[in-house]
Amino acid sequence: MSEGDATPVISLRSVTRVYGEGEAAVRALRGIDLDIRAGEFVAIMGPSGSGKSTAMNIIGSLDTPSEGSYRFLGADVGDFDRLQRALLRREYLGFVFQGFNLLARTSAVDNVELPLIYKGIGRAERREKAIRTLQRVGLGHRLDKDPSQLSGGEQQRVAIARAIASEPAVLLADEPTGNLDTARSIEIMELISQLNDEEGLTVIMVTHEPDMAEYAKRIVHFKDGLIEVDGLNGTPRKPALEHADVR
Amino acid sequence: MFAETVRQAMQAIARNAMRSFLTILGVIIGVAAVITMVTIGNGSSQQIEADVSKLGTNLLIIRRGAGMGPPSAGRSAPSFTIKDVEAIKEQIGGVLAVAPANTSSVTMIFGNENHETSITGTDNEFLVARDWNIALGREFFDNEVSGGKTVCILGATVREELFGAGDPVDETLRSEKFSCRVVGVLEAKGASSFGQDQDDTVLMPIKAFMRRIAGDQDVASIYVAVQPGFSTDKAKSDIEALLRERRRVDPGEEDNFSVMDTKEISSMLTSVTGVMTGLLSAVAGVSLLVGGIGIMNIMLVSVTERTREIGIRLAIGATEGQVLMQFLVEAIVLSLFGGLIGIALGLALGYVGSNFMKVPFVPDWTITFIAFVFSAFIGIVFGYFPARRAARLDPIEALRHE
Numbered sequence: 001m002s003e004g005d006a007t008p009v010i011s012l013r014s015v016t017r018v019y020g021e022g023e024a025a026v027r028a029l030r031g032i033d034l035d036i037r038a039g040e041f042v043a044i045m046g047p048s049g050s051g052k053s054t055a056m057n058i059i060g061s062l063d064t065p066s067e068g069s070y071r072f073l074g075a076d077v078g079d080f081d082r083l084q085r086a087l088l089r090r091e092y093l094g095f096v097f098q099g100f101n102l103l104a105r106t107s108a109v110d111n112v113e114l115p116l117i118y119k120g121i122g123r124a125e126r127r128e129k130a131i132r133t134l135q136r137v138g139l140g141h142r143l144d145k146d147p148s149q150l151s152g153g154e155q156q157r158v159a160i161a162r163a164i165a166s167e168p169a170v171l172l173a174d175e176p177t178g179n180l181d182t183a184r185s186i187e188i189m190e191l192i193s194q195l196n197d198e199e200g201l202t203v204i205m206v207t208h209e210p211d212m213a214e215y216a217k218r219i220v221h222f223k224d225g226l227i228e229v230d231g232l233n234g235t236p237r238k239p240a241l242e243h244a245d246v247r
Numbered sequence: 248m249f250a251e252t253v254r255q256a257m258q259a260i261a262r263n264a265m266r267s268f269l270t271i272l273g274v275i276i277g278v279a280a281v282i283t284m285v286t287i288g289n290g291s292s293q294q295i296e297a298d299v300s301k302l303g304t305n306l307l308i309i310r311r312g313a314g315m316g317p318p319s320a321g322r323s324a325p326s327f328t329i330k331d332v333e334a335i336k337e338q339i340g341g342v343l344a345v346a347p348a349n350t351s352s353v354t355m356i357f358g359n360e361n362h363e364t365s366i367t368g369t370d371n372e373f374l375v376a377r378d379w380n381i382a383l384g385r386e387f388f389d390n391e392v393s394g395g396k397t398v399c400i401l402g403a404t405v406r407e408e409l410f411g412a413g414d415p416v417d418e419t420l421r422s423e424k425f426s427c428r429v430v431g432v433l434e435a436k437g438a439s440s441f442g443q444d445q446d447d448t449v450l451m452p453i454k455a456f457m458r459r460i461a462g463d464q465d466v467a468s469i470y471v472a473v474q475p476g477f478s479t480d481k482a483k484s485d486i487e488a489l490l491r492e493r494r495r496v497d498p499g500e501e502d503n504f505s506v507m508d509t510k511e512i513s514s515m516l517t518s519v520t521g522v523m524t525g526l527l528s529a530v531a532g533v534s535l536l537v538g539g540i541g542i543m544n545i546m547l548v549s550v551t552e553r554t555r556e557i558g559i560r561l562a563i564g565a566t567e568g569q570v571l572m573q574f575l576v577e578a579i580v581l582s583l584f585g586g587l588i589g590i591a592l593g594l595a596l597g598y599v600g601s602n603f604m605k606v607p608f609v610p611d612w613t614i615t616f617i618a619f620v621f622s623a624f625i626g627i628v629f630g631y632f633p634a635r636r637a638a639r640l641d642p643i644e645a646l647r648h649e
Binding site for chain 2: 057062063082083086087089090091093094096097101102103104105107114115117118119123162163166211
């Protein structure tokens with residue numbers, strides 16, 4: 001993940017996003033500039049309707065800007081077609097959602113293998129990688145469990161394992177702790193910040209909980225479709241030292 | 248990658264085993280129906296050919312009326328007489344045997360047993376023409392034929408029904424109009440096409456038949472066996488010329504009788520079976536189409552139901568093509584399963600049906616293969632539209648779907 005400091009991984013310039021047309025048009029983003037470099041851990045905050053989710057969708061190449069440019073590692077994503085955007089997601093991005101979004105009736109290890117299948121990785125290598133990644137998030141003992149047999153925190157760990165199994169450049173987490181209680185939330189945040197610290201994984205996280213945003217190294221506040229504040233977090237919370245990935 | 252897609256499709260199908268089964272029921276029924284029809288149709292055709300060849304390849308059957316239509320068609324045409332039979336015997340070269348044959352139905356009684364059967368008035372040459380041997384007892388004596396004695400020869404079934412394992416020779420059978428003394432028993436020939444039992448018959452001298460049963464001197468049909476080495480076609484045209492003259496058919500007028508050889512009988516009967524098989528298979532084919540629409544319907548429901556799953560897959564890097572492939576393969580695997588189960592069921596039903604109808608079991612592997620390919624084809628055709636709908640979903644919308 002040492003893409004170098006010169007080129008930002010993600011670079012948004014004057015990005016707007018308008019839904020609908022004419023009188024009924026909603027301007028969700030009204031022109032934002034945002035650069036995110038390799039190894040950063042950015043929290044995106046803001047009230048609902050501030051445009052943070054729209055920005056996240058655009059960064060995740062699930063949506064395209066109405067105007068302005070989005071460059072990913074220097075490439076102009078605005079020119080990408082559906083296939084190229086799918087490939088961008090597959091090769092460079094990992095998603096974690098608020099609602100976990102695991103496939104039901106599918107074991108943890110099969111869920112983690114899914115993106116690797118789409119990457120075309122062979123069966124044996126895939127399985128080995130999925131198991132290793134699940135061990136990394138502390139679920140080495142729950143490989144064959146279905147989502148319904150796992151707690152919320154465990155499900156989110158599986159989702160994180162699925163997102164990082166394909167070794168993406170950027171992890172996009174949309175309210176990853178929104179469905180979890182405080183203790184579980186802290187565990188998940190510690191895991192994410194560990195991944196950022198120890199493996200240099202670039203993390204962009206949307207959250208509305210200041211406690212969770214405290215783990216990030218940089219906090220961006222959205223308001224009314226614009227970036228209101230963009231500043232470094234001088235004292236990010238650190239994972240508790242005794243927390244380890246053994247178990 | 249492809250093997251992986253198939254494996255995932257199997258998993259998706261297994262997750263909804265009951266619904267998957269109901270989905271493919273239409274295809275199962277369609278394929279099974281086609282294969283059953285074709286199997287039984289083939290068996291019937293083969294049975295007809297076998298039966299007709301049992302008649303002998305050198306056999307001609309002369310009936311009144313043109314062609315082999317319903318009996319009423321020949322009613323206006325005059326019957327034959329014993330003199331016609333004798334004329335053919337004397338004037339046509341290369342004939343081995345010429346026998347009149349009048350048939351009626353009758354209930355034969357012996358002791359406490361009674362049995363409804365068909366009775367044919369004829370003579371010993373009938374046995375030659377039909378290549379039928381005596382198993383027990385003897386043929387008719389000449390004086391029995393010329394004098395019209397009420398003696399009879401039993402088919403194997405009649406003997407079985409009335410006497411069981413006992414010896415019927417010299418016993419006397421009764422019926423409503425006459426009684427007759429059994430002189431012999433025929434060898435068993437077995438069932439013929441359409442389940443008709445050829446051994447369920449009684450033979451008696453034609454003169455006795457005329458006097459006791461028919462009450463007139465008419466001869467309904469004539470069996471002619473041509474000697475080996477002689478042309479049946481030549482004998483046929485000779486007989487036609489002779490009968491036209493004897494029956495005073497003017498030149499240019501159509502025959503008021505027909506001479507058929509076994510090949511014609513065989514091809515006529517098999518063409519009837521062929522038409523029946525074709526019609527029934529067409530109906531079965533329509534049910535296959537309906538089955539395909541059923542698959543499309545369920546796949547569309549499945550796409551809607553799994554919108555969120557599709558969103559997840561798109562978000563974690565599945566391309567449009569991969570999602571399309573996944574749903575398409577699922578539809579194909581489903582309908583192939585349907586096809587395979589249908590083939591197995593069709594062959595099983597064909598086997599049972601063939602046994603029931605007493606025709607040979609003749610599976611048609613070409614049709615089986617076509618049914619298999621066609622069920623895959625149905626999966627592609629009816630799976631494509633739902634699969635495309637899945638692949639074109641907007642990932643954001645799909646992820647929001649609950």
